[in-house]
Amino acid sequence: MQEALFYSKTTNGQVQCELCPWNCILSDGQTGNCKVRSNQNGVLLTEVYNKVAALGSDPIEKKPLYHFYPGKNILSVGEVGCNLHCSFCQNHRISQCKASEFIGFHNISAKKIVKEALKTWNNIGIAYTYNEPFTFYEFLLETAQLAHSKGLKNVVVSNGYINEKPLQKLLPVIDAFNIDLKAFSNDFYKKYTKGKLQPVLDTLQQIAKSPAHLEITTLVIPGLNDDTSEFKSMVNWIASELGESVPLHLSRYYPQYKLNAPATPIDTLIELYNLAKTQLQHVYLGNVSDAQRSATYCANCNAELISRNHYNTEISALDTEGKCKKCGTFASVIM
Ligand code: SF4
Incomplete structure (x- = not known):
């Protein structure tokens, strides 16, 4: 402790x-x-300071981050705990349990994780993920500071539920975030996560104003957050408040934890994908096999820049400076 x-x-x-x-x-x-x-x-x-529950190397695309060092791996670390309580949580075994009840912790120092990251093949840094990383804030900050001093990148995959001061302290050492925007309705947040929407929007705005790279994930749940007018409002808000180049991942829901609604129909995902594409430059479908809607296209000439087949990534039409080989436009991809 x-x-x-x-x-x-x-x-x-x-x-x-x-x-x-x-x-x-x-x-x-x-x-x-x-x-x-x-x-x-x-x-x-x-209670979880350096108690690691999961540690492994993942493709960066798995976070998901599609515009941040595509094709690279990232050492991923998670503990236990979460400050939201989603009835559809995909990681509930580690996110919703008490620190005192979890069996299988490994006590690992920040130094050891950084050392591991430095020797891992094709690795760009450390991702704080699996459970909610802000709940192990102290270990995250210490590890991220050390990782930065060794030239590694830091990635946070989070629900965005954090106060302004701690977020501001963390921002200088975090290079990229994937933040869940679970719905665009406070009623949804209240009923299905036990939290509130506004703090998540505040976090997204603070990150968008910082130098850190930002991507957003929405798990689409049939009947709960797939209303097209609510979805349009969300996409409008992302485009106007965060920027139209912020990538949005629409992830397919499967029954999990306390929720047993059927899996998201593919047609729903495609409808929302098409709606989002009217406002945002980069939209992706996740948790489905759809190469067309997993690829990155040039925002100017629509050339296919990066192709993805599950976690196989091929950088097809981007030059070494990150420009489209066809029209020369800079793509919003960090290489
Ligand atoms: S304020 Fe948030 S982080 Fe702090 S104890 Fe409560 S739930 Fe946990």
């Missing part, structure tokens, strides 16, 4: 965690909504 960052003490022994929008007020012995930060004798502790 390690003392947490971003909290304040009250006069009666309670502490208030200021890491995420829950701002949990905890009495002695109580654990926060994320199940991994607790008040122990008036001190807020992170």
